[in-house]
Amino acid sequence: MLPRPQPPKSAISSQVPTSFEASRLVQVSAKQMHTLIRNDPGFLGPPRTRSYILVWDMRDLPATAVPALSEGAAADDEGMLRGFWYPALRSDRIRGRGLQSAMLLGIPLVIGRDDRGASFALRDSCPHRGMPLSCGLFDGESLECCYHGWRFEPKTGRCIEIPSRTDRDKIKVERIFAESFPCQEQDGYCWAYIPETGRHPQEQDGPPPVPRLPVFSSPYRITRLAAELPCHVDHGIIGLMDPAHGPFVHQAWWWRSRHSIHEKEKVFEPIPNGFRIQPHSPSANSAFYKLLGVYGQPITTTIEFVLPNMRFEEIRCGPYWFSSRTTVTPITVDRCRIDFCAAWNVFRWVPFMVPLFRIFARMFIEQDRRTMERQSAGLKYNPSLMLIDDADRPAKWYFELKEAYREAQRTGEPMQHPISGPVTLRWRS
Numbered sequence: 001m002l003p004r005p006q007p008p009k010s011a012i013s014s015q016v017p018t019s020f021e022a023s024r025l026v027q028v029s030a031k032q033m034h035t036l037i038r039n040d041p042g043f044l045g046p047p048r049t050r051s052y053i054l055v056w057d058m059r060d061l062p063a064t065a066v067p068a069l070s071e072g073a074a075a076d077d078e079g080m081l082r083g084f085w086y087p088a089l090r091s092d093r094i095r096g097r098g099l100q101s102a103m104l105l106g107i108p109l110v111i112g113r114d115d116r117g118a119s120f121a122l123r124d125s126c127p128h129r130g131m132p133l134s135c136g137l138f139d140g141e142s143l144e145c146c147y148h149g150w151r152f153e154p155k156t157g158r159c160i161e162i163p164s165r166t167d168r169d170k171i172k173v174e175r176i177f178a179e180s181f182p183c184q185e186q187d188g189y190c191w192a193y194i195p196e197t198g199r200h201p202q203e204q205d206g207p208p209p210v211p212r213l214p215v216f217s218s219p220y221r222i223t224r225l226a227a228e229l230p231c232h233v234d235h236g237i238i239g240l241m242d243p244a245h246g247p248f249v250h251q252a253w254w255w256r257s258r259h260s261i262h263e264k265e266k267v268f269e270p271i272p273n274g275f276r277i278q279p280h281s282p283s284a285n286s287a288f289y290k291l292l293g294v295y296g297q298p299i300t301t302t303i304e305f306v307l308p309n310m311r312f313e314e315i316r317c318g319p320y321w322f323s324s325r326t327t328v329t330p331i332t333v334d335r336c337r338i339d340f341c342a343a344w345n346v347f348r349w350v351p352f353m354v355p356l357f358r359i360f361a362r363m364f365i366e367q368d369r370r371t372m373e374r375q376s377a378g379l380k381y382n383p384s385l386m387l388i389d390d391a392d393r394p395a396k397w398y399f400e401l402k403e404a405y406r407e408a409q410r411t412g413e414p415m416q417h418p419i420s421g422p423v424t425l426r427w428r429s
Contacts, residue, residue, distance in 0.1 A: 079234055080105045080330040081402060083196045083409065085210050087329055087339050088121065088222065094190065100144075101134040103331045104192055109134070111183065111190055112154060115140035120154040121183035121192040127159075127176060149267040152178050186210045187325075187341055188224055196409060211310060212404040215343050216321045222343040223354050227365045229338060229372040231379065233309065233330035236338065238395040239372060240311050240328055244429045248370050250364060265426045268394070270419040273308035273405070275397055278422070282315065292317045292346065305394065307401055320346045338365060393429035 088102040094113050101124055102109045108124035109131045122143070124132045131147040138144070142151045142160060151161040157180035159173050182193040193207040213222075229236045239245070247261050267278045279300040297318030304312040309329060315322040331337055340361065347353055364367040382413050387395050400418035408415035 001125050009146075015062065027357065028215075042375045044060070056096065058306055077406075078106065078330075078333045079232060080333070081405065082194050085191045085193050085207065086307045086309070087327055088192045088379070089190050090226075090317065091119075091185050091190055094119070097138045097140050099134045099138055101132070101365040102190075102192075103155050105194055105330050106332050107194065108136040109181065109192060110143075111192070112138055112143070114154055118155065119183045119185050121150070121181040121190070121406075122157050123179035123181075125178070126150060127178055130416070131379055132332075133178065147280055181216075182207050188222070189212065189339070189341075200395060211325070213325045213341050213343055214312065214323050214324070215320070216316075217345055219348075220343045220345045221348060221354050221357075222341070223340075223358055225338075225340045225361055226364055227338045227369040228331070228374045229328070229336050229358050229369055230334065231337040231372050232334060234399075235327035235375065235379070236336045236372060237309055238398060239368065240326060240338075241394045241398065242391075243394070245371070245392040246429055249367050261428050263426060263428050265424060267422050267424050268419070269422045271304060271306070273415070274304060275281070275394070275419055276305075277303040278303075279316075283338055292320075295320055307405055317346065321366050338368065355363045389427075391429075393423075393425055 008248065044054065048214075064396045082105065084214045086104050086108060088111055089100055093100050097112070097115075099110050102111055102121075109121050110124040111119065111121050113119045119359055124134050124135060126133055126136075126145040128145065128150055131145055133143055133145060133152070136144045136146045138154070140152075143154050149163040150159060150162075152159055157178035159176035159178070162171070162173055164175075165171065165173065181195075184191050191210050195207070243264070243285055266280060268275050269278060270276075279302045282299055282301045294313070294315050297320070299315065299317045302312075303317075304310075306312070307329045311326045313322075313324045321345040322342065324340065326341075327339045329337050329339060342357070342361070346405045350356070386392075399420060404415050404418055408411075
């Protein structure tokens with residue numbers, strides 16, 4: 001019989017029954033898990049119709065609890081992190097005084113741009129009767145609801161006119177607000193900041209800076225692609241950081257095949273709100289990286305993941321570079337969206353470089369979308385899920401980072417990073 005692990009107090013109650021015989025996994029039902037953590041209800045939220053597993057890793061004691069998410073599963077925050085900027089839509093969708101609707105974390109938004117060029121985001125719901133404000137009229141200064149003509153200042157959401165109001169009415173118009181969200185444009189996207197529930201971003205000196213795609217010289221080319229995934233954002237993100245699916249999902253002559261699988265070793269290190277793969281030589285089984293050999297310079301790749309949903313990749317080859325950011329943004333509890341933005345100065349002399357790159361990148365993203373669509377068919381039945389050894393360690397870190405962030409928000413204490421220092425991982429792909 002294997003020794004009994006001692007779970008950390010911050011993660012699992014010490015009452016967890018963890019006897020292991022031949023198996024390295026113990027399954028705990030949602031009801032059992034809720035009973036075990038009833039003294040810390042904020043950890044996993046109320047009982048829900050999903051199951052949990054304990055992942056036992058002989059090299060990484062103790063065991064850790066990992067939620068087996070499924071479509072429609074809900075926690076207090078539906079598993080979607082607040083307190084971050086999210087890309088709501090492409091900037092080029094807003095033209096003139098036109099209004100566009102978007103959805104982030106289950107919140108309907110109306111987004112536009114005033115006559116001074118400043119973008120804004122309001123909850124797409126009039127506080128009077130719930131009419132979508134995106135159905136109204138915007139004159140460049142105020143947004144008018146199409147139902148009763150209530151008008152709102154677009155940046156703050158403050159009501160500035162109620163046409164039906166008379167001098168005898170005591171209602172104070174200036175105290176009525178449509179919920180507003182900080183909104184800024186960057187890298188060709190309108191970003192909206194979704195604050196923690198019950199908090200307004202102005203209460204803490206405003207939101208943090210909007211994420212930027214790193215670029216290292218000018219001029220450069222840039223392009224953007226997107227695809228919706230029919231799954232919870234957690235599945236989209238752990239798929240985004242998964243190092244082992246490439247030879248099976250992304251098989252192509254210009255990328256790699258299952259016959260090119262070999263063992264890899266990478267050093268990961270903690271960074272604020274995430275982790276990084278230290279600069280390393282790129283995979284030898286990728287045709288794209290081989291093409292960079294024409295420059296005759298050493299090639300290095302650096303990959304980062306940062307909460308809540310961002311994967312950055314930077315490829316350097318002497319003065320030449322490629323930089324990309326991939327985000328997986330929660331739309332609702334069972335839908336998310338991949339937004340891929342890339343900039344580069346490599347091969348700028350190649351004719352039609354941007355259209356060619358978009359063709360290959362779209363194929364790559366479509367392979368991911370099709371895979372998640374297939375997986376969603378299995379997730380309908382709420383199966384238990386497993387995270388194993390080094391290949392799945394980044395996914396474990398993601399869940400641990402989420403919980404560390406939530407704990408910091410609950411307590412007001414600095415976030416305790418789950419990765420204490422550099423860690424070497426090994427897997428085959």
